[in-house]
Amino acid sequence: MERVKKKMLGSPAMVLLFLGFAVLLMVPEVSAKRWLVGDGKFWNPNVNYTVWARDKHFYIDDWLFFVYDRNQMNVLEVNKTNYENCIAEHPIHNWTTGAGRDVVPLNVTRHYYFISGNGFCYGGMKLAVRVEKLPPPPKAAPEKAGAPSLSSRGAILLMPVVFAIGAAWDAFIYSR
Ligand SMILES: *[C@@H]1O[C@H](CO)[C@@H](O)[C@H](O)[C@H]1NC(C)=O
Ligand SMILES: *[C@@H]1O[C@H](CO)[C@@H](O)[C@H](O)[C@H]1NC(C)=O
Ligand SMILES: *[C@@H]1O[C@H](CO)[C@@H](O)[C@H](O)[C@H]1NC(C)=O
Ligand SMILES: *[C@@H]1O[C@H](CO)[C@@H](O)[C@H](O)[C@H]1NC(C)=O
Numbered sequence: 001m002e003r004v005k006k007k008m009l010g011s012p013a014m015v016l017l018f019l020g021f022a023v024l025l026m027v028p029e030v031s032a033k034r035w036l037v038g039d040g041k042f043w044n045p046n047v048n049y050t051v052w053a054r055d056k057h058f059y060i061d062d063w064l065f066f067v068y069d070r071n072q073m074n075v076l077e078v079n080k081t082n083y084e085n086c087i088a089e090h091p092i093h094n095w096t097t098g099a100g101r102d103v104v105p106l107n108v109t110r111h112y113y114f115i116s117g118n119g120f121c122y123g124g125m126k127l128a129v130r131v132e133k134l135p136p137p138p139k140a141a142p143e144k145a146g147a148p149s150l151s152s153r154g155a156i157l158l159m160p161v162v163f164a165i166g167a168a169w170d171a172f173i174y175s176r
Helices: 002-010 012-031 049-054 080-085 152-175
Strands: 034-036 062-067 076-078 101-106 111-115 126-132
Touching: 049 126, 062 126, 080 111, 080 126, 101 111
Parallel strands: 034 062
Antiparallel strands: 062 101, 076 111, 111 126
16 A cells, blocks of 8 residues: 555646646636635724735635625625725725625726725724736746746745655655
8 A cells, every 4th residue: 555655746747736736736826815814804894904904915806705704794896985984884895795705896996995884994904915027937037038937926825835746756766
């Protein structure tokens, strides 16, 4: 059993398969990122979403994913004034679907402002993000290299995967 497993892992076909998976995993990252708002704290009171958004870059066609208690909070897109003053009446867009799981496409380069109604905005449930154009691909003379050009975001993600596979491969070779 152990012998069979080792043989399969060592075959070139298996390595190609792993690389194939790495490329598959990378592809969605090239075009868009889905941000889980608040990460593990989700969309809740007593989270500072200014701090959460501060060091992040939101690019066009990324998504915001709001996860929250559907019986209490909601997701309302408002203008800057109403964001600052926590005014939930007449929102620009009500993204609340009722499931407590709402996805907002950031498909325009501009500022977006979100608050929760029902008074939760006053408890800190307000998020402002600035959506940027995708950064230009890295300047490192792609024509000269002749290598297939990847967007920088995809390449950054792929590198650790390649290294991990390489390391696993080495470990396998030397453990025999
Ligand atoms: C924001 O929206 C409110 C209506 O909800 C409106 O009265 C106000 O003028 C708007 N402010 C700006 C800066 O557009
Ligand atoms: C937003 O939409 C949801 C679902 O359609 C609805 O239940 C809710 O009353 C709306 N909230 C506001 C503030 O418009
Ligand atoms: C952005 O997405 C919204 C909601 O899906 C849609 O109504 C709007 O037409 C889109 N705008 C552009 C510029 O694609
Ligand atoms: C969130 O943190 C920022 C920066 O530390 C601060 O200026 C802001 O007042 C905080 N917001 C809330 C609602 O506590």
